[in-house]
Amino acid sequence: xxxxxxxxxxLLIQAPRLDEELLEAARKGDLPAVQALVGKGxxxxxxxxxxxxxxxxxxxxxxxxxxxxxxxxxxxxDVKDSFYKMSLLSAAADRGGVDVVAALLDAGANGxxxxxxxxxxxxxxxxxxxxxxxxxxxxxxxxxxQAAEQAKQPEIAAMLKAAxxxxxxxxxxxxxxxxLALLVGTYKGDPVGEFxxxxxxxxxxxxxxxxxxxxxxxxxxxxxLVQAPQVTLKFNxxxxxxxxxxxxxxxxxxxxxxxxEK
Amino acid sequence: MRHLTALLGICLAAQAQxxxxxxxxxxAGTADGTNPPMSWDVEKGKNVxxxxxxxxxxxxSPVIWESTVYAVTSISSDSKxxxxxxxxxxxxxxxxxxxxxxxxxxxxxRSGGIKWQRTICEGxxxxxxxxxxxxxxxxxxxxxKRVIVWFGSEGLYAYDHSGRQxxxxxxxxxxxxxxxxxxxxxxxxxxxxxxxxxxxLQADQQKNSFIACFDAASGKELWRTGRDEIPSWGTxxxxxxxxxxxxxxxxxxxxxxxxxxxxxxxxxxxxxxxxTCPTPVAGGGLIYVAAGYPPIQPIYAVKWSAAGDITLQGDxxxxxxxxxxxxxxxxYQPTPLLYGGILYxxxxxxxxxxxxxxxxxxxxxxxxAGKGGAFSASPIAADERIYLASEDGExxxxxxxxxxxxxxxxxxxxxxxxxxxxxxGMLVIRTMKHLVAVGEPAPGSRPxxxx
Numbered sequence: 001x002x003x004x005x006x007x008x009x010x011l012l013i014q015a016p017r018l019d020e021e022l023l024e025a026a027r028k029g030d031l032p033a034v035q036a037l038v039g040k041g042x043x044x045x046x047x048x049x050x051x052x053x054x055x056x057x058x059x060x061x062x063x064x065x066x067x068x069x070x071x072x073x074x075x076x077x078d079v080k081d082s083f084y085k086m087s088l089l090s091a092a093a094d095r096g097g098v099d100v101v102a103a104l105l106d107a108g109a110n111g112x113x114x115x116x117x118x119x120x121x122x123x124x125x126x127x128x129x130x131x132x133x134x135x136x137x138x139x140x141x142x143x144x145x146q147a148a149e150q151a152k153q154p155e156i157a158a159m160l161k162a163a164x165x166x167x168x169x170x171x172x173x174x175x176x177x178x179x180l181a182l183l184v185g186t187y188k189g190d191p192v193g194e195f196x197x198x199x200x201x202x203x204x205x206x207x208x209x210x211x212x213x214x215x216x217x218x219x220x221x222x223x224x225l226v227q228a229p230q231v232t233l234k235f236n237x238x239x240x241x242x243x244x245x246x247x248x249x250x251x252x253x254x255x256x257x258x259x260x261e262k
Numbered sequence: 263m264r265h266l267t268a269l270l271g272i273c274l275a276a277q278a279q280x281x282x283x284x285x286x287x288x289x290a291g292t293a294d295g296t297n298p299p300m301s302w303d304v305e306k307g308k309n310v311x312x313x314x315x316x317x318x319x320x321x322x323s324p325v326i327w328e329s330t331v332y333a334v335t336s337i338s339s340d341s342k343x344x345x346x347x348x349x350x351x352x353x354x355x356x357x358x359x360x361x362x363x364x365x366x367x368x369x370x371x372r373s374g375g376i377k378w379q380r381t382i383c384e385g386x387x388x389x390x391x392x393x394x395x396x397x398x399x400x401x402x403x404x405x406x407k408r409v410i411v412w413f414g415s416e417g418l419y420a421y422d423h424s425g426r427q428x429x430x431x432x433x434x435x436x437x438x439x440x441x442x443x444x445x446x447x448x449x450x451x452x453x454x455x456x457x458x459x460x461x462x463l464q465a466d467q468q469k470n471s472f473i474a475c476f477d478a479a480s481g482k483e484l485w486r487t488g489r490d491e492i493p494s495w496g497t498x499x500x501x502x503x504x505x506x507x508x509x510x511x512x513x514x515x516x517x518x519x520x521x522x523x524x525x526x527x528x529x530x531x532x533x534x535x536x537x538t539c540p541t542p543v544a545g546g547g548l549i550y551v552a553a554g555y556p557p558i559q560p561i562y563a564v565k566w567s568a569a570g571d572i573t574l575q576g577d578x579x580x581x582x583x584x585x586x587x588x589x590x591x592x593x594y595q596p597t598p599l600l601y602g603g604i605l606y607x608x609x610x611x612x613x614x615x616x617x618x619x620x621x622x623x624x625x626x627x628x629x630x631a632g633k634g635g636a637f638s639a640s641p642i643a644a645d646e647r648i649y650l651a652s653e654d655g656e657x658x659x660x661x662x663x664x665x666x667x668x669x670x671x672x673x674x675x676x677x678x679x680x681x682x683x684x685x686x687g688m689l690v691i692r693t694m695k696h697l698v699a700v701g702e703p704a705p706g707s708r709p710x711x712x713x
Binding site: 027028049050052057060061081083084190191193209210211 | 441442443444445536556557558589590591609611613614627628629634
């Protein structure tokens, strides 16, 4: 009985250690160590403090043999880290290399931010892979096209257009001044902080962190930053006045509530 | 190496104001009565007292004891060793793994002449560094008897004022880097602090973080307290109030204060950025600690009487130990400045915010000089003027007070990463390639000679 409980206790102590070693081995691309640790019972879905799994580490660091081994063992591909909220596929598109991205796509991995990351890195091979295997939706293609044009990547832009990417609509709608005036005010919310909307010479401006941005209209309540229209602001108007706005930055949304003037 | 010499009308008294470690006494960054200059142009030689070349790469800050400026550097044998200033988010370490030489310089405060220089150590750095960092990022610490320098994995050293080595210690590899991936080594930056013949070091790293105290005369370790911490880069501060002292440290898992004589924990506060760089500062019975990286960028004003776990609960912004706090507004690298009852916080992108130090009410938020820029150096203040040194090569001067006003923007012509130091009538600036002293010569003095 004593021996049994001691053994169980030992197992309980060893398990986290094995998991930690597996995370490290995967990060370093040490395939023999990864295989040995999995064989000893290390959890292939073990997580770091930030939600990274062995597959996430191996994919991000471009260790294709380890990636293939872990995928063969059924490692999950729908992983996002808890800090940067980066998908496993986008981590691979960032630094993992073509072989890793191909292996993940073949295993069914997807991540809406991966195409944008590949465009940012100017990696034509990975862009081509994602377009061919993942068939991103229209809005992702549109955002990626805009990013490619802004980054002066004409070859990638051409690839995206060939895949059906349409230029994103520009915030150029004309909105009456009295409608714009309803949106003026100060809005607050984490993590943005304070965002002040002002009307100057018929144009709407947003101000935060000491910096001012011109806002262009898609319609009466949806606006985009003129210099970066992929960043959109959707105002909620109730009873003739704006009550809150939702800021959307590449899919990340933040809600700010309007603060009444004292 | 040619340096500027000038016949000056400035009288530098033997009892000059000292700037003994990073950001001066108690890391406060203030020096009223020194009357630093309002305008200069280093490239044109206007109001430049001297300029002394320092080789290598260093993001450390100069320190001053009486008539000597001390500076450290690390020199790579690879002449193309990478350093990148500016605002960017790359995490990959610099690729230079060639042999380096670490040096300490003692420079004459009046003339800029090199009194002596010492090669402290040589070899291949034991860890990598961030491309925006150096292998000699910690600033020296100095008192009447010695200069202390720390180069992380390369060791801790003490020299007397004539350049004689007093002692050295190998504290092992200090592995500080990205919390997200421990293979991304960034190097250390926390500077040693001298107080009452004791040296304090904060070594937050991937494993086995600690804070330690050494006897300044012998290097003997007096105490060491382990810290449950991930890498951080802030310098600790020995803060004094009402006859008592606390050794206060910034950190991700907790902000902590210790008894500097024993290393015993006094209070701890959870809720901080995942990367912490600013140093705590104090005044008016409050201790201010800030940080500026996700997930929150807090500013805390902790009461001197704090004790135990003082962590705020729920959405509270104050409690019996914390006078006020904000979840947003903290700075990533520059340490906040407490001056004239106002807490000034400068972001990495050059947005200067001013808060009522007692209540946390924000008084203003403005881009420095209307344009911001890239800022790693911490703001400092003297005689109602705040000095902000940018990586872009300008020192901006802002009027102290509840309303923002730019007084001047003075070109230096080089990247500035370290925080300048005040001396009587002077500002001593560490640029990437030089130590520069600027000041307005007294009427009738001969102008400085050319470079």
